[in-house]
Amino acid sequence: MEYRYLPGIDSPADLKRIPREELPAVAAELRDYLITVVSKIGGHLASSLGAVELTLALHYVFETPRDRIVWDVGHQAYGHKILTGRRDRFPTIRQYGGLSGFPVRNESPYDTFNVAHAGTAISAALGMAAARDLNGENYRVVAVVGDAGLTSGLELEGINNLGNLQKKVLVILNDNEMSISANVGAIAGYLNRIVHGQAYHRLKEEVEKMMLAVPHLGPRLLRISKDIVDSAKAVLIPGLVFEELGFDYVGPVNGHDLTELVGVLGRLKDCAKPTLLHVVTQKGKGYRHAEKLPVKYHGVTQFDVSTGAFQKAPAKAPAYTAVFGEAMCELAERDSRVVAITAAMADGTGLVEFSKRFPNRFFDVGIAEQHAITFACGLACEGMRPVAAIYSTFLQRAYDQVIHDACLMRLPVTFALDRAGIVGQDGPTHHGLYDLVYLSALPGMVVMAPKDENELRHMLYTALQSNGPAAVRYPRGNGMGVPLDRDFRPLEIGKGEILREGSDFAILAIGSMVYPSLEAAAKLEAAGLFATVMNARFMKPLDEELISCLAAEKQFLVTVEEGTEAGGFGANVGALLNDRKIPASILRIAVPDRIIPHGPPNLLHAKYGLDADGIAEKIKAYANECPVRGELKFRSLLRP
DSSP, X not given: OOOSSGGXXXXXXXXXXXXXXXXXXXXXXXXXXXXXXXXXXXXXXXXXXXXXHHHHHHHHHSOTTTSEEEESXXXXXXXXXXXXXXXXXXXXXXSTTSOOSSOOTTXXXXXXXXXXXXXXXXXXXXXXXXXXXXXXXXXXXXXXXXXXXXXXXXXXXXXXXXXXXXXXXXXXXXXXXXXXXBOOSHHXXXXXXXXXXXXXXXXXXXXXXXXXXXXTTHHHHHHHTHHHHHHHHHHHOTTHHHHHTTOEEEEEEETTOHHHXXXXXXXXXXXXXXXXXXXXXXXXXXXXXXXXXXXXXXXXXXXXXXXXXXXXXXXXXXXXXXXXXXXXXXXXXXXXXEEEEESSOTTTTXXXXXXXXXXXXXXXXXXXXHHHHHXXXXXXXXXXXXXXXXXXXXXXXXXXXXXXXXXXXTOOOXXXXXXXXXXOTTGGGTOBOSHHHHHHTSTTOEEEOOSSHHHHHHHHHHHHHOSSOEEEEOOSSBOOOOOOOSSOOOOOTTXXXXXXXXXXXXXXXXXXXXXXXXXXXXXXXXXXXXXXXXXXXXXXXXXXXXXXXXXXXXXXXXXXXXXXXXXXXXXXXXXXXXXXXXXXXXXXXXXXXXXOOOSOXXXXXXXXXXXXXXXXXXXXXXXXXXXXXXXXXXXXXXXX
């Protein structure tokens, strides 16, 4: 497509100079540019395609960045980035050193709030509106919320508080009937009834016109009929619930009709009270493959635009997510107590097949992680064996429930933490770097991390046999390609294993860092340093006896983990040896205590010394400087 308008739009001010009747042409160009770029580099496609017209209308009507637009999640904000001075840099999105895939405050003044986890928009917008009023300012505040976001408890808390405070905030409900997977729950059904329940609005408008047309008596008749109208609302208009919560409800309107959108936003932009505008869109709009398969095209790798075919190298090993999903099905076949719970991520957590085979034992609770955990605890109270499959970074939102409901009652809930460690292009909001720390702090919690996909199966089985809460954390991506045992076997809680013997020092590795540590040990042997390599398996409880023996025997210890250094596996090992008064030098290799940017995982692993080469180099440097038992320095052992 030849672009007539898009190359000249470097800010919303440029957009406003385009005649309103030409905005559909701008939408076509913006949609084409989105598809062209994302097809080459990957990213979140379907959500942003569905929000093209809404994005254009918002920046056309409002005075951004003075007026604040707060996006929910950010999957739908690619068009927003392009229209706000980042068009030329858009091909760097989600690439190392490039644009973030989500709105980020330090990237642009148009990004008013960092967002990547659903549910924050209304609360953040309300805070901005309250600050505006306290400071005596008069800018407008708009929250753009996906319909799936309304399943989030935080979003509902924001609605409740906003309706009570009556701040001037426009909430736009972008209703495409999807989160990542199809929407579930009563709220989704309620919104569907609103969309299909508009007879009342049309009838009301016609009746009002007829009454006002009656000479002299029209206005009086209209006032008399108000009580009748209000009573009829409860029966005929599903949107009444928003009005009861203190909002003016408008809609639903066609989210792909720019004339209607610009007109409605123009009328509502100076609303005197909280207003909810219900906009109906189609996820993947304008690209037939994404329209047909919006889940598949939610987050994409490179693909061929004409055919929609993904350009993905054949996997050498199954993904951890797939192995987890298959294991869940096998375990559910054996044990009728096994149930699976996900928070709007059935596909992302590998539970689609489980949901088909065991529909009565599968629960998608929507974007509601707190509810998911307490719901799981209720199941466990009555003898079930629930598995809550939630991304590491998303479980953070349910920390109180993990403590209050699972740990204090010592309930047998299994936490399956996908996407643990560095996840790549989604960046800081999605890196699962803290679960080892925040879970191991809890009394009675068992925390495991498998070295490969086969060990993942056994750890899942071990967790389900446990009489208390247990977590299994595993990385994004493919496994190691090891054979899978046909049968499950329980692992002894708190026991690691020695995978390699060496005389000089010991590497204590956990989870995804075991195989890189083995490779590093082989490299170091060629340099004259001989390492024992331990697969720790358990962050909690630690294998205290084995670690203590290694500390007593070896010149120094090295701990390696794909998690934050602060309070992590290495810190726990150090605390153990200190408590036992075992003198030991420890090199801790972990993710540094800072915000980790987005970028390809292999690049980030190399940057922070978490690949085989980085581990080996850090150990070499430490060996040269480390005070060792006796007078000998490891420098003398290293080959020139």
